């Protein structure tokens with residue numbers, strides 16, 4: 607039985623809790639939080655303050671870090687890697703190299719495996735981008751997200767001073783999608799592929815112009831996109847934007863010889879971005895434990911994980927029934 611800890615009990619933490627319950631080889635032993643544990647209610651697992659993590663070091667096989675990428679994981683994952691094998695969903699793509707280096711130092715020093723930037727993008731979509739290019743070297747890859755709610759971008763909005771709550775919708779630009787599908791030679795830029803629409807609940811009396819400016823100028827999240835900001839009430843957010851659906855597609859189009867075209871298409875349609883991502887993170891937790899059992903230590907990414915590491919099935923079963 608894989609003994610699992612969740613670090614951070616938000617949308618993704620609750621999604622991971624659901625996922626662990628779906629995996630017969632996993633047991634949720636504790637949920638860590640920075641809040642007063644008495645104020646956090648789980649589906650049954652005990653809640654401990656993050657300050658008490660060391661007391662759980664010999665009771666946990668893997669810790670799933672479910673904090674926000676904007677400000678939490680850059681600190682939380684190296685700290686967790688000092689105590690446990692760990693997994694996170696760090697998705698600030700531009701900062702992944704620096705995050706990897708910091709986590710690698712902590713994990714190597716403690717002899718643990720730390721699997722970073724898992725989920726679906728980065729995560730499964732990253733794997734498909736590499737796979738598509740490997741099997742169709744003469745071609746091009748496109749990634750479209752949405753329409754749906756990006757948790758990373760919504761988290762980034764909520765970290766702005768004066769913002770009480772927020773949701774961000776990512777929308778593919780329909781003309782660009784149509785041009786790609788038609789095989790037209792279209793320029794694909796960050797701004798020509800997606801727009802971002804934010805729904806923000808601000809504190810009473812907050813400087814809305816400053817908040818809107820901070821959003822639109824935010825590097826790595828909004829600065830390179832056409833972004834709209836809508837200020838609404840908490841009641842409107844709850845009534846009209848309660849769900850966290852999402853999805854997307856990675857497409858690799860290439861030629862195996864002159865005039866012979868091939869397409870690899872990987873699509874996600876998600877009722878719940880956090881529950882699906884939690885399910886990926888849980889499987890990656892299994893893989894991190896397997897890598898550690900092989901004597902590995904340090905930071906790893908989804909590119910270092912085999913499909914057998916992710917599967918609950920034995921290698922014999924996979925050979926007999928999945929090839």
Ligand SMILES: NC(=O)C1=CN([C@@H]2O[C@H](COP(=O)(O)OP(=O)(O)OC[C@H]3O[C@@H](n4cnc5c(N)ncnc54)[C@H](OP(=O)(O)O)[C@@H]3O)[C@@H](O)[C@H]2O)C=CC1
Pocket residue numbers: 613614615616617618619638639640641672673674675676678695696697698723724725726727728729757758759761762764879880883
């Ligand atoms: N790679 C991928 O494909 C994906 C990655 N992600 C990543 O997951 C990250 C987390 O997203 P998400 O779970 O939606 O973010 P949340 O804002 O729901 O949670 C982030 C942290 O905020 C704290 N928190 C949550 N609820 C409350 C509350 N009511 N009051 C006070 N603090 C609270 C929790 O920490 P604590 O319990 O310690 O207080 C939690 O760990 C995103 O930033 C994104 O980067 C998400 C989806 C896909």
Ligand SMILES: N[C@@H](C[C@H]1CC(C(=O)O)=NO1)C(=O)O
Pocket residue numbers: 697726727728751752754755756757758759776852879
């Ligand atoms: N990391 C994303 C997962 C996908 C969705 C996305 C976007 O809408 O910009 N980018 O990557 C998330 O937090 O939801």
